Amino acid sequence: MKNVCALFFLQGCLALSGTATGQDRLYGKSFATRSVVMAQNGMACTSHPLSTQTAIEVLRAGGNAIDAAIAANAMEGVVEPHVNGIGGDLFAIVWEAKTKKLYGLNGSGRSPYSLTLAEFQKRGLKHIPSYGPLPVSVPGCVDAWFELHKRFGKLSMTRILSGAVRYARDGYPVHDEAARSWEGMVSRFSEYPNVKAVYAPNGQAPKRGEVFRNPALASTLERIAREGRDVFYKGDMARTIDAFMKKAGGYLTYRDLAEHTSEWVEPVSTRYRGYDVWELPPNGQGLSVLQMLNLLEGYDFSKIAWGSPEHIHLFVEAKKLAYEDRARYYADPAFVKIPLKELVSKSYADERRKLIDPNRAAVKVDAGAFNVALKDGDTIYLTVADSEGNMVSLIQSNFRGFGSGMVPDGLGFMFQDRGELFSLTEGQNNTYAPHKRPFHTIIPAFVTKDGQPFMSFGVMGGSFQPLGHVQIIMNVVDFGMNPQEAGDAPRIDHLGSSEPTGERMEGPGEITLESGYSYETIRALMGKGHKIGYGLGSYGGYQCILYDAANRVYHGASESRKDGQAAGY
CATH class of the missing domain: 3.60.20.40 (Gamma-glutamyltranspeptidase, small (S) subunit)
Structure with missing residues (x-):
């Protein structure tokens, strides 16, 4: 009452x-x-003005909607680290004007091979914890960028990621929502290594209007742009992640990263009063939209x-x-x-x-x-359209604010805690298993x-x-x-x-x-x-x-x- x-x-x-x-x-x-x-020539709608402007710059430079969406997403990971970043997963629906067809991409990662349901049971856990090494699954974002780019992109990845690299290195003023989310982050993750060094280099969370820089993330993005997705999943970054997770008592390994793949999927639809509404099939929750309609x-x-x-x-x-x-x-x-x-x-x-x-x-x-x-x-969603008629619906997330607290040495990002959404009850569809994608909340439409x-x-x-x-x-x-x-x-x-x-x-x-x-x-x-x-x-x-x-x-x-x-x- x-x-x-x-x-x-x-x-x-x-x-x-x-x-x-x-x-x-x-x-x-x-x-x-x-x-x-x-507007007629191009449009970008994102959750941060710098991300929107980055997308428009890419469109004006001759890029298409897919290039601009990747650029905006990379920028979002820089300016809104409390909700997304390269430590998380990505889903997208692309309308390609040339083929007049929709394409769906599931860029979600899988659970570690070496972590079993028996391990959770041995620890007496009823739910996977929100923070620490246990909820960490393979981050699918970077691979998804390259899958989108390989199929639809026009500009080089160096050009596409240049805006995010520049702002990560030179800095940007922290906006209202990020500042509010940042307030409790430092104390929440105080027990975990590298968190303060990356996100609170002056010993405290940046305040509203303060300029924040993440030079480690700038270097990571620059290398990904120059050397490709394999430097993240099969190169020395993957080895750095493997070594870090071992030190942290985690289970994500080099093998998990090296064997990661995104999946092109067919979007699913229902007709609602003459309009065809499209969502991606599970492991996401988009079907519930169609069922409700x-x-x-x-x-x-x-x-x-x-x-x-x-x-x-x-x-x-x-x-x-x-x-x-x-x-x-x-x-x-x-x-x-x-x-x-x-x-x-x-x-x-x-x-x-x-x-x-x-x-x-x-x-x-x-x-x-x-x-x-x-x-x-917590999540970011963005959508971009270009002069050719291509449109992208893209969503990306670390899941629970900032993520798991796991920040690998020298790379400037935090891993998602998406594995928290597995069930530990035996016999259910979403029960935890090794190398399995968890139920996902993020859905583009x-x-x-x-x-x-x-x-x-x-x-x-x-x-x-x-x-x-x-x-x-x-x-x-x-x-x-x-x-x-x-x-x-x-x-x-x-x-x-x-x-x-x-x-x-x-x-x-x-x-x-x-x-x-x-x-x-x-x-x-x-x-x-x-x-x-x-x-x-x-x-x-x-x-x-x-x-x-x-x-x-x-x-x-x-x-x-x-x-x-x-x-x-």
Whole structure:
């Protein structure tokens, strides 16, 4: 009850102050923060202005969208190390204008060969820890860059990574979000070697507006650009990593790095009211977006207002059903059989929709049953488009803020802790095994219409991401918002579903709402049995490029809650 009262007070203050409204804007909803950015020759939308500008510079230099996306991602690892970097994984969806086709890349790494489930059991662990050497898996980012570049790139990798190298060496002022995330990092990782030397060279975390430099990362990126991906996975960097992990009591070895490969995969889609929505197949959670949309398509939202109790209730109930399937089935398809076609079929959605009570919040739902054999955070998203019509939807992450705390000697980056998302319960799809890819939260998205690109977008925020994807699509398709309005609209989160880590949630869970929803809506949702609260910083980030095929114009949008920028030329 305290949370609800505090929420009402916060909403009242914001309403009285006029904060975050567009009431003086010629066009736009009351919550719109700014206009859409429009351009014809190229567009970049990232979570940091320097990354956006780097992408535009690459486009102007003759690079294509793929070159610019790699450049922006490398820059993101420099200026936002608290959410991504070359110690993490990468996923991408590419629209190639020449072939008029979508290509999916799974650039996630696998668990160490030498670390077994028995080792966790011997230690008495029920969950893989968030920090230290145990959650470290192979970082797939660098290999993914080179896979993208080999297939689609135009400029040299030296030119593409030059911006990131320059800013890592010369420095940049730390922005608001990074400074806030940096505050607790030094104490959190104080027991681990190299963390202070790299991220707090003056003995404390850099403050907002201070210039931060990472010369070790500059040298690493420079060598990767010049010598190629093998210097990282098979050369002396790999040997440095091997030696460091042995000293740290870790299990990642030279063999794990040397045998790493990314995988080109076929994106999976469903049609939602005439729009084809594309996601990547597991080990990510993109299928849950398609499952939710299939469930929600059965309701006529032309007669259900945005922000109404009916809208929020149906959205949350669809999420509960999709997330139970997510917990049971989504995992590395190299280890388990996933009923992919069945999960995203319309007939399955029609059956599951019968479980939704329009008047009452579900307390417990189960995953769907299929005849298949079951074997015993923090992120950046960016999207770029070029003058040829190529578009890239790219997402990359270290997982939990900064990562695992493992900073190899002299290389200037921290390893991800993505392995934390394995389950240690025997017999589940996502149960830990050596050389296996963990369940992944980061998902890029793409929408086509009539065989043409329509929208490249993503929403950051761990398990919130599918909810964010569905809200963006509904805001554009069902509620007629432009891409900036769709991202600015107050968001809905729901906490309380079974997790791929093996945790089982009971009860209706809790809906957390950003300010902007009416008291009448909140009261009606409580009447349906929902618990209502609020959260801080739990609603993800967002970037989007919408393509107007009739006028051949890109419409760019960027997250207003963070430090991002949409720009074009």
